[in-house]
Amino acid sequence: MTRAALTFVVLAGCGGTMDDDDAPPPPAIAVEIGRIGRDGFSAIPEHSELVLEPGAQGGFHVTLVHRIPDLPVGSEVSVERETRREDTGALVARARFTSRVGEDGTLEKNVPVFLCPAPVGIPVADEALAVRSRITVELEGGAAEGGAGEGSVSFVPRCPADFSAFCDQICR
Amino acid sequence: MAVGVAGTVAGVPKLCEACGCFAPPTVGEPIVQAGERIVFAHRDGKVVAHIQIQYQGEAKDFAWLLPLPAEPELTLGTEELFAKLDDATGPQFVMTRTQGDGCNTGGGGIGCSDSALFRASGDSANFGKKAGVAVKESSAGPYEYAVVRADEKQPMIDWLNSNGYFVPAGTAEAVDAYIRPGAFFLALRLKAGQSAGDLQPVVVEYASERPMIPIILTAVAANPDMGVLVWVLGDSRAIPHNYQHVHINEQLIDWPGAAKNYAAVVTKAIDEAESHRAFITEFAGSTDPMLNVLYYSGRFGSRDLFEGTRSPYEYVLALESNGFWPQALVPILSRELDIPAGAFDSVNAPEPNPFGFGPIGETIESQYFTIFEQYAQVKSSDGFDPVALTTEIWDEVVTPTIEASKLFRENRKMTRLFTTLSPEEMTEDPVFAFNPDLEDVSNIHNATLITHCEGDLPEELVLQDQRAYRFETPDQIGTQLQLVQDPATLRIEVLRQEGQPEIVTDNFALLAEGDDVEDGGCIGSGRTSRGGYSLVVVLGIAMAARGLLRRRRRA
Numbered sequence: 001m002t003r004a005a006l007t008f009v010v011l012a013g014c015g016g017t018m019d020d021d022d023a024p025p026p027p028a029i030a031v032e033i034g035r036i037g038r039d040g041f042s043a044i045p046e047h048s049e050l051v052l053e054p055g056a057q058g059g060f061h062v063t064l065v066h067r068i069p070d071l072p073v074g075s076e077v078s079v080e081r082e083t084r085r086e087d088t089g090a091l092v093a094r095a096r097f098t099s100r101v102g103e104d105g106t107l108e109k110n111v112p113v114f115l116c117p118a119p120v121g122i123p124v125a126d127e128a129l130a131v132r133s134r135i136t137v138e139l140e141g142g143a144a145e146g147g148a149g150e151g152s153v154s155f156v157p158r159c160p161a162d163f164s165a166f167c168d169q170i171c172r
Numbered sequence: 173m174a175v176g177v178a179g180t181v182a183g184v185p186k187l188c189e190a191c192g193c194f195a196p197p198t199v200g201e202p203i204v205q206a207g208e209r210i211v212f213a214h215r216d217g218k219v220v221a222h223i224q225i226q227y228q229g230e231a232k233d234f235a236w237l238l239p240l241p242a243e244p245e246l247t248l249g250t251e252e253l254f255a256k257l258d259d260a261t262g263p264q265f266v267m268t269r270t271q272g273d274g275c276n277t278g279g280g281g282i283g284c285s286d287s288a289l290f291r292a293s294g295d296s297a298n299f300g301k302k303a304g305v306a307v308k309e310s311s312a313g314p315y316e317y318a319v320v321r322a323d324e325k326q327p328m329i330d331w332l333n334s335n336g337y338f339v340p341a342g343t344a345e346a347v348d349a350y351i352r353p354g355a356f357f358l359a360l361r362l363k364a365g366q367s368a369g370d371l372q373p374v375v376v377e378y379a380s381e382r383p384m385i386p387i388i389l390t391a392v393a394a395n396p397d398m399g400v401l402v403w404v405l406g407d408s409r410a411i412p413h414n415y416q417h418v419h420i421n422e423q424l425i426d427w428p429g430a431a432k433n434y435a436a437v438v439t440k441a442i443d444e445a446e447s448h449r450a451f452i453t454e455f456a457g458s459t460d461p462m463l464n465v466l467y468y469s470g471r472f473g474s475r476d477l478f479e480g481t482r483s484p485y486e487y488v489l490a491l492e493s494n495g496f497w498p499q500a501l502v503p504i505l506s507r508e509l510d511i512p513a514g515a516f517d518s519v520n521a522p523e524p525n526p527f528g529f530g531p532i533g534e535t536i537e538s539q540y541f542t543i544f545e546q547y548a549q550v551k552s553s554d555g556f557d558p559v560a561l562t563t564e565i566w567d568e569v570v571t572p573t574i575e576a577s578k579l580f581r582e583n584r585k586m587t588r589l590f591t592t593l594s595p596e597e598m599t600e601d602p603v604f605a606f607n608p609d610l611e612d613v614s615n616i617h618n619a620t621l622i623t624h625c626e627g628d629l630p631e632e633l634v635l636q637d638q639r640a641y642r643f644e645t646p647d648q649i650g651t652q653l654q655l656v657q658d659p660a661t662l663r664i665e666v667l668r669q670e671g672q673p674e675i676v677t678d679n680f681a682l683l684a685e686g687d688d689v690e691d692g693g694c695i696g697s698g699r700t701s702r703g704g705y706s707l708v709v710v711l712g713i714a715m716a717a718r719g720l721l722r723r724r725r726r727a
Contacts (some may be wrong), residue, residue: 025692054352056382057241058601078318091669094605095381097217109217117414117603120446164351168598170414 013029031135031151032067041067041106043153047128048157052115052161052171060171061112062157066133068149069105076100076138083113086128087153092119098138115157125171130154206391208398209254212383213579214404219380222249222576225360234371235338236360239350239386242379244358248313248374250566253576256465257403259351261455262587265422265617266432272624272632290558306331307356314366314503315374320348322355337361342392347602349388372503372568375575382413384603391598397439400602402451402589408608409456410587411667415602416450416676418442419662422635424426427619427649439592440660446676448597450664455588455615459580466577471495472570477563483546484509487558488541491565498540500569508561509547509677516543538715580706588615605669621649637711638660638685695705 034043044064053058058106066079082152083093092115099109113131118124130152137147159167177599211222225236250685279343308319318335325347332339336539338357358376383404390398411417420441426433436512442450473494481487488509491501505511519540534542580586622632626714633649643649662680665673 055241057239057355057380057386058349058388059384061381061602065596088600094669111217111381117600119413119668120416163352 007151009059013127015093028136029068029137029147029149031071031133031149032069032152033064033133033153034067034130035063036106038067041065041104043067044155046144046154048155049158052125052157052167053112054160055114056166058166059114060116060157060159060163061111061114062155063130063167064153065106065110066099066151067104067106068135070103071105071137071147073103074100075166077107078136078138079107079111079133081111081113081131081138083129083131084120085113086130088122089120090119092122092124092169094131116167118171124168125157125159128154128156138141154163173291174228174440188240208402209321209384210384210401211253211257211403211579212385212403215582215584216379217379217381218377219383220579221376221378221383222253222373222579223376224249224251224254225371231362231366234362236361237332237337237339237347237389238358239345239347239389240358240374240376240378240380241354242358242443243307243319243356244376244378244678246310246312246317246358247375247377247575248572248582249375250569250572250576251373251721252466252500252573253579254373254461254497255497257586257588260461261403261586261615263431263454263615263617264621265425265427265434266619267427267633268620270620270622272629290510307333311363314362314374315372316363317358319361320357320359322351322357323353325351328357332359339590340393342688343389344564346389348390350386367505375572376657379627380606382603384601387593387598388603392480394593394598396593396594397435397592398594399435399607400417401595402604402607404587404589404604405459406587406606407584407586408587408606409453409610409612410564410589411607411669412451412525412589412606412608413603413605414600415591415711416445417665417667417673418445418450418452419665420452421658421660421662421679422555422617422619422637423633423639423641425619426658427633429649437594437660438590442592444659444661444677445664447599448595448640449591449600449602449665451591453587453613455586455591456610457585458584458612459586462580462586467574473568475562477557478565481558482556483553483558484551485545486543487556487561488548491544492541495571496569498537500573501565502546504549504561504564505544506567509551510543511547513542516540519543542653587613590603605673607667607669610673612665622651632698635685637680670678 032041032043034041050062052062055061067073068077071077077100078098079096081095081134082091084091092127093113094112095111095113097109098170102108115124115129131154132150132152136148157171159171178529185399209224209226222339223238253726306318306320310317318337320331321329325344328347328351329339329344338361347357360374383400383402385400387400418441420437424433424437424440425431438452439451442448471494473490477494478487478490481490488505502511506513506515519536520533521536590600603635618636620634622634624631630644632640632642634640641649659677660684661677662678662683663675665675667673700708
């Protein structure tokens with residue numbers, strides 16, 4: 001999807017001149033999931049090991065960043081993200097939030113994937129987890145979809161050495 | 173949420189005044205549990221927590237410490253939020269009496285209905301204060317507070333100690349789980365000259381994905397079986413994310429005795445869950461009943477009206493006629509009108525009306541205003557500053573109440589969750605999530621007591637799930653918790669963020685089949701009720717519940 005094509009859909013939606021029945025399906029947009037490092041955004045290779053980050057209220061999470069390279073800076077998007085155990089499909093975490101697209105295509109707001117304390121009976125530490133994020137472009141007024149796409153990644157969270165005992169206690 | 177207790181009254185209903193506790197349970201009132209009481213909501217990526225601090229002790233010893241993932245914003249809350257939420261969501265046990273075989277009335281009549289309430293007791297905790305680097309020091313209402321960095325433990329503890337924030341013994345160890353880079357602690361204390369009766373709920377707003385109670389820290393100053401009561405507001409029903417979920421065996425409830433053993437039944441049920449950690453859902457449903465409760469058009473009148481009054485008495489009359497909730501005014505008006513401590517000891521809940529037309533006697537609100545008026549009448553108008561008084565009331569009462577009312581416009585659902593925990597069980601902080609697939613939960617529980625007029629037939633208690641139990645006398649009903657070995661849980665389950673509950677233990681068949689308990693003199697035998705009772709039971713439930721609600725609305 002080119003930026004020009006997406007812009008057309010956005011403008012058409014805002015103008016409200018298109019009959020809903022005649023509207024083309026929302027354009028698919030590319031979604032990448034990764035992390036921010038010294039060199040900026042980098043996608044996470046499948047089944048990477050990620051160290052759990054301690055949260056200040058006693059839990060652990062991982063921070064994932066979404067990048068949507070084809071959207072104009074400032075675009076408003078909705079994110080629905082689910083994290084499941086890869087082996088059983090059990091839902092571990094779910095989040096829904098909105099954000100604007102920043103300069104490099106990454107979202108300005110990225111809600112951490114809350115993993116610990118783990119759900120009752122579903123260990124997460126050292127278990128392969130699959131994250132799937134559905135991104136929907138919000139048009140002004142929220143009247144119609146300006147595009148949608150999905151990104152996914154899998155990773156294995158590991159307890160940090162500094163908090164290994166406590167992490168083991170609440171992440172398994 | 174936080175640590176900082178100074179005493180707790182577990183399981184003992186207690187009459188309080190300004191602290192917002194309620195009168196001892198009486199027939200016709202809702203059950204309420206005190207303890208740690210928190211209302212959680214989520215707004216723009218931030219958790220909004222309204223926290224009611226319950227404290228018993230000297231004001232100078234009061235301190236409260238809360239670990240947070242981000243620098244918080246702190247404002248004053250309102251006690252009225254908790255009081256009205258209690259009214260709307262507190263568990264009610266309604267026992268309908270009806271007559272069975274051989275009775276001339278033809279049976280099926282709706283007898284008197286009793287609703288039992290209980291208020292579990294409250295616990296609070298004392299907390300400490302700032303750390304090596306104090307990010308912020310400020311005040312709000314009766315409180316002084318500090319936000320301190322919790323990157324390192326010892327500098328934070330030292331700062332709290334050296335700046336006059338009380339740090340309970342054991343805090344240093346308990347905070348370990350919360351010490352990490354980027355962490356903060358909020359430390360709260362009462363300003364000089366304030367009394368423990370001035371404690372007002374606080375609202376803490378901080379960036380976080382999920383509501384969580386730092387119960388590990390609470391263990392420092394918690395009593396055994398401390399009650400924790402949480403309302404979680406959101407788009408769907410809230411669930412305990414990392415605790416099990418239980419349904420109590422209502423056979424054990426003291427139905428004729430105003431369900432005064434409710435806390436004990438819940439505690440026993442919780443103790444049957446894994447690691448003695450579980451919550452019970454006391455209510456889950458729409459927030460509609462709370463709309464227009466805390467704020468409605470015209471409530472509080474205009475500032476001009478109050479600022480133009482010429483005497484304290486005129487001022488108090490204006491407060492009453494503009495819908496103010498008097499309990500929230502006690503700290504301010506006590507200072508303004510020189511009302512001595514203990515002046516409100518005479519306030520009592522009105523007696524229930526056996527004829528069902530509302531309680532007998534003055535409402536609690538009316539009694540408070542009567543006391544205000546008595547002192548306002550003798551208070552000289554010299555030096556009366558209605559502008560300053562109005563500013564104080566607007567800052568500490570009106571604005572917090574209006575802000576709290578927004579919670580129910582912003583969130584479609586509210587879920588009331590309760591548990592009891594002892595310090596040794598406080599090893600994992602409870603976290604809450606949501607499940608849109610789960611059904612609502614009513615706070616009204618019903619049973620029917622069937623009395624037979626022929627022969628020596630025992631009385632029968634029929635529960636809402638159609639289990640029926642026989643008793644020689646109604647007095648035996650409330651004694652089962654101690655005498656019967658039956659489980660206190662009907663079910664133990666795990667609630668997920670999607671789908672229906674996963675059953676861990678289902679005791680229904682065991683309890684329904686009954687075991688003809690003969691322990692200690694035939695307390696009861698469980699069995700499922702005959703189908704013939706169903707209609708009577710259902711009608712009784714509906715009518716009794718409506719009557720109860722009607723009476724409570726009038727109250």
